[in-house]
Amino acid sequence: MTVRELQNEILRLKKERGVFILAHSYERHEILEIADVTGDSYRLATAVKGAKEDTVLMCGVRFMAETVKILAPEKRVILSEKDAGCPMADELTPELLGDLQKKYPNAVTAAYINTTARVKAMSDVCVTSSSAVKVLSRLPEKEILFVPDCNLGSYCAKSLPEKTFHFFDGGCPVHKQTGLSDVLRAKEEHPNALILVHPECLKEVTDKADYIGSTSGIMDFAKKSSCKEFIIGTENTIVEHLQYECPDKKFYPLSKKLICEDMRLTTLKSVYDCLLGGGEEIILDEPLRLAAKKCIDKMIELGG
C-alpha cells in the first residue's frame, strides 16, 4: 500500500470503529494528517473532552496516554506503541520523589506532565511546558519542589523570582544534548534567523533564545512571525512540520541530535495495526487514577 492508500484505510477504519486519534506534534507528518487533534501535551490532554468516540488512540508516549485515561476513564485509551515511553518521566520513581518530599516538607510538589501516574498521585499540582509559569504564579504557596525537569524548573524560577524552588536533577535526554556551542554555530550560519527553543533545553540555550515555548507555542510563533528564518531548538520533526506549513520561510535545526527515538517508534503502520486491535490499552487502578487526577484538576483550575 502507498502512504496515501494506508491513510485512506486508516480514515475508513477509524470511522467504522469509532476511534478518536490524538497525535503529539513530534509525530511524523503522515500521522498528523490523519489525526483528529494534534499539538502539545496540554492540548492533547484536554482535547479528549470533545471526543464522542468510545476509543482514543494516542500517537505519542506513555505519560500522554495515561493522562488521557486519568481524565477520561470511560474511554478505552490505546497507546500506539507499547515501548514508547519518556525516559525523563521514568527516571523519577515514587521512591525518589518521596525522599525529596521528606527533604523539603514545606514545599508544594509541582510535577511536569512528563511523569508517571504514580508520581502524579504524589504531587500537588501538574504543569505542562505551555502552562508552567502561569500555573505556578497563581499558586499561593511560595516554596516549590519542581520535578522532574530541572531545566523547565529553572526557566520557571527565572520568571518567578518571588518563589523558592527545589529541583530533582532530571531532564530530557534529547534536549539536554544541545548547548551554547550549537547556538553559536547555528547563529553564525544563519545570522538573520530567530532562535525558538523548548524550555526543556539547558539554561545556556534558553538564555540565548528569542522565544521559549511548548511545541505548539514554537509552531504558532513561527507561523505568525514576520521573520523569514528560524533556528528550532526542539525535536527535529517540528522543523519538518514548519517547513511543510510555511514554504516561504526557512527552518534550521539547532542540532541534528534533537531526535526523540520514543516518539519515532510510532509509524503509520502502527496506527493501522492499532485500529485492528494492536497497541496497548492503558489500564489504571481507580484509586491511583483518582489520586493522579487531583494535580491535573489543580492545573486546569489555575488556568493551565
Ligand code: 13P
Ligand atoms: P510539549 O508539552 O511542549 O508538547 O512537550 C512535551 C515533550 O515531551 C517535549 O519534549
Ligand code: SF4
Ligand atoms: Fe521525553 Fe524528551 Fe522525548 Fe519529550 S523529547 S518525550 S521529554 S524524551
